[in-house]
Amino acid sequence: MASIKDVAKVAKVSTATVSHVINGTRYVANETKDKVFLAMKELDYKPNLVAKSLRSRKSMIIGLIVPMQYTDTSNFFFMSIANGIETIVKQQGYNLILGNSHENIQTEIEQIKLFNSQLIDGLIIAPTADNMEPYLEHFNGEYPVVFIDRKPVGYNGDLVIADSYNSTLEAITLLMKKGHKKIGFITGKLGISTSDERLTAYKKAYEQNDLPIDTLCIKEGESCFDSGYKFAEELVENQKITAIFVANNVMTMGALRYLNENHLKVPDDVAIIGFDDYDWMKITSPPISVIKQPSFEMGEEAVRILLERIENGKEYEGEQVLLPSEFISRKSV
Structure with a gap:
């Protein structure tokens, strides 16, 4: 089904001009009107008359x-x-x-x-x-x-x-100040601007502290509880990380489940920082450090x-x- 944008493209005018022609809301030159009507006919575009009548009243x-x-x-x-x-x-x-x-x-x-x-x-x-x-x-x-x-x-x-970049950079930098050099990074699928921004901040912290980035410490997958659990297990057992930064909430829960089931003390054995500040994060033992979004x-x-x-x-x-x-x-x- 053709849209008003399609009509505008064929007629080589703006969508606003097409709208004015259809609704009669502003003067449009006859030559331009003809172009719009021809485009509407070519595309078999039919304005919604109910929409037209209601649109004026919103x-x-x-x-x-x-x-x-x-x-x-x-x-x-x-x-x-x-x-x-x-x-x-x-x-x-x-x-x-x-x-x-x-x-x-x-x-x-x-x-x-x-x-x-x-x-x-x-x-x-x-x-x-x-x-x-x-x-x-x-x-x-x-x-x-x-x-x-x-x-x-x-x-x-x-x-x-x-802006999750600066808060993530602050969080990773604090972990490094506390002596952590192998910090795991768990995230949902990359390619979304928010996820990419957090990973960029993680890498920037390593750069600013003159530390090499171990790509095996970066885990990307489906944003779910099971992935958080699995990635935490891989990071602790295979990469020997001492801290984990988890870039979303549900994966934080999975990572914590793994730490608790394996009797790893937080933060003595593994420090952890999660994302978003929900009530459950305040009542865990110990309470979880987080990035709080507005x-x-x-x-x-x-x-x-x-x-x-x-x-x-x-x-x-x-x-x-x-x-x-x-x-x-x-x-x-």
């Missing part, structure tokens, strides 16, 4: 797409973002509809198509893809979009992310930008907000 609906999986406690992270968004949208009279991509690009595209048909006024999305190509033909230009948590390659639009604040910032775009109706090159994360040192290091 739907008062915000869409949110996040990549949650049943095996991953990052669900809490994204739900905290959603809470931050909902707090603001409710105050402004909007409603929030949540879609879950399950970390699957095809599911995510289907969610975007569904939102396109539901007349949302704006979309906030934590993307699954590592580049913009899958999204270009599906964002129809009829509503603003704000990306959160992850930045795909080639994206220059509105964005709100957390998830609620990310939601608030994202919806602030989105509502500005909706209310002002102005095109913008892209506001990119970087919120600081916090390294919280507890007794696990």
